[in-house]
Amino acid sequence: MTVVRLLGPPHLPGAAPVPGRGRKPWALVALLLCSTGPVPRSRVIDLLFPDAADPQAALRWTLSQARRTVGDAVTVGGDPLTWELADGVHVDVLDVLAGRAPVGWPVSEAALPLLEGAEPDVAEFSAWLHGRRLDLAAAGARLQRAQRTRTCSPAGRGAVRDLVRVGEQVMDAGAPRDGAAILAGAVRRARVLGDDAVLAEALAHYGHGIVHAVASTDPGAAAALREADRLATRHGLADVAVLARRELGFVATATGDQAGALAQFARAAAAAEGRPEQEAGVACGRGFALVDTLASGGAVRELDRAVALAEVADRPRAAAAALAMRGRARLQRDEDELAEQDVRRARALVGELGWTALRPWVEFLHGEVLLRAGRPAEAEVVFADARTLAEVLDDACWIALNARGVASARARRGDPAGAAAALRTVCETLVADADICCWIELHVRDTLCAVTASFDGPAALAESRLLAERADRTGLGEFAVRAARHRARLGDPDASGEQRARAGRYDNPALLRT
Structure with missing residues (x-):
């Protein structure tokens, strides 16, 4: 049995030291194993090599050193970077995060700091490390209490x-x-x-x-x-x-x-084949993954399939989820009448099921439909009520979305400056809270660009550039097209051509509108 220790000073007990290694190889190993999924190489560069003259070369060298550090215990590679444990290998942080009894290491060390004494001197990584240490310390303390008293x-x-x-x-x-x-x-x-x-x-x-x-x-x-x-x-x-x-x-x-998401949904589809009740959930997930990428038309078709499969299997929860997501996809495509039909059906199902946890989401979509129909006063009431429920549920994503809706309705009612201030507050919260879904952050930033453009052109231009940068980094390219459209409306002479060029790659006619 091999145990990789990342809590406290990082090491492999019993392994011979390898000379010449710095702190960044261990930092890279910790970053990968403490993340929720594959990590884009660009993200690693941002955190570990922000000032390197040749960041790609620095990453390649650090990867080679990380492989020497962990030997055959952990396989690391790919783009985005992934990891896989060899048989019989255990990692302390994975035990802590999973809440399971430690294997090959003492529970008394479950709350030790991640990478203690081996922190690279990089401000960006230090910020990430601080957040992870807090999460792991809390999880480690819970594990210790459980082992003592449970x-x-x-x-x-x-x-x-x-x-x-x-x-x-x-x-x-x-x-x-x-x-x-x-x-x-x-x-x-x-x-x-x-x-x-x-x-x-x-x-x-x-x-x-x-x-x-x-x-x-x-x-x-x-x-x-x-x-x-x-x-x-x-x-x-x-x-x-x-x-x-x-x-x-x-x-x-x-x-x-998005690439990692589609790979997981392909694996799920293989396991679900032949069972409509399972295929419906996979199709809904794949539709969600496609909404803001190159194929929002494909997202609608996938969600059509999800709705049909859910109805065949008599799964009203799956049908409600798929209808709501299809409504969102149709709103992105400016198919407002079809979206309204989907949202109305989803709201009815959620009400019949008593599905309180999903209500802030479907009510947000209802508010969007009202806003598009030119009814901002009614929309604001819907958004405000949904935000209150989201706050009671303590769901950061639904809070952010409905706060965005309230601000958007307020702008339509004649207070763009107040709306922009509220949206900036939400964006600041999003930046600080890594748990907000990427698409929700970009949705809020897109609205901030539109609202700010009505009274502060330079600020709106700056926001649109940030929106484009974030969209390109996360692969949600529809928002990069929208950013170019904001800049075109503000008089940027190159933005119209960029909007057309980018939109031409997408299956969404709404992106071509000026």
């Missing part, structure tokens, strides 16, 4: 599955953190039970609940989903594999890794 009562397979069902019901009813605690308890009891099939189910449902209702980029949830996928693959649990891969695709989409 002796799970014996539970059979049926009891664990009942806990999973109850936890999901509590989440859907609008108590996400209470539901998450119940699901975490299901995972703990499944580990005690020693049944890999039940553990895989509990892990997959725990990860699903966390990323949708608590934190879409939570590293512990991503670790749980990856473990569920490994167990499900090993034991031939197709439905569990679909759920885990589908949710890993959702996490990748939320973080702007």
Whole structure:
């Protein structure tokens, strides 16, 4: 058994030291293993080599040193960068993030600082490291308390599955953190039970609940989903594999890794083949991943399939989710009447199901439909009510979206300066809160550009350049087209041509409108 230690001074116990290594190889290993999915090389460069004369060469050298550092224990490579553990390898931070008993290292060290004494002197990485240390310290303290005081009562397979069902019901009813605690308890009891099939189910449902209702980029949830996928693959649990891969695709989409998302959805589709109830969820996820990329028309077609499959399988929850996402895709394409039909149907289903956790999302879409119909006063009331519910649910994504809606309605009602100030506050929060989905941040920034343009052209130009930069970095290229359109409207002589050139690559006629 090999244990990679990243908490405290990083090392491999029993491994011979390799001379000539600096701190950045360990920093790179920690960055990859503590992230929720594949890490774009551009992101690594931003964090570790912002001032390098040749950042690509610096990254290549550091990768080679990282491979020497961990030997055969961890395989690292690709673009975006991914990692894979060899058989029999354990990593302390992965145990902590997954909330499982330490393997080959003492639980007393679960709250040690990540990379203690081995921090590279780079401000950008230091900011990332500070946030990760806080997350890991809290998770490590929870693990220590659990190991000291918890002796799970014996539970059979049926009891664990009942806990999973109850936890999901509590989440859907609008108590996400209470539901998450119940699901975490299901995972703990499944580990005690020693049944890999039940553990895989509990892990997959725990990860699903966390990323949708608590934190879409939570590293512990991503670790749980990856473990569920490994167990499900090993034991031939197709439905569990679909759920885990589908949710890993959702996490990748939320973080702007569209290629990684589509790869996960392809794996999920392979496991779901022939079962409409599973295929519906995969199609909905793939549609979500495509909305703001080169194929929003493809997103609508994928979501058409998701709606049809959900109806064939008699899965009203899946139908509601797919209808809401198709409504969003159609709004992006300026297909307002069709969007209104989808949103109306989604709202009806969510009401019938009592699906409180999804209400802020479908109400946001309802507000957007009202805004497009020239009814800003009504829209503002809808957005404000939905924002209040999102705050009660403590869902940062829905809070940001509905705050954006309130500001947009306020601008339509004659207060663009106040609306812009509110949107800047949301953007500042987004920058500080890494858990906001990338597309939501760009949606807010797009609105900020439009609102600011009405009274402060230079500020709007600056915002549009930032929007384009963020869109290109995350792969959500439709927003880069919108940024060029903002600049064209503000008189930039080169922007119209850029808008046409960029829009020509996309399956969305709305992007060609001036």
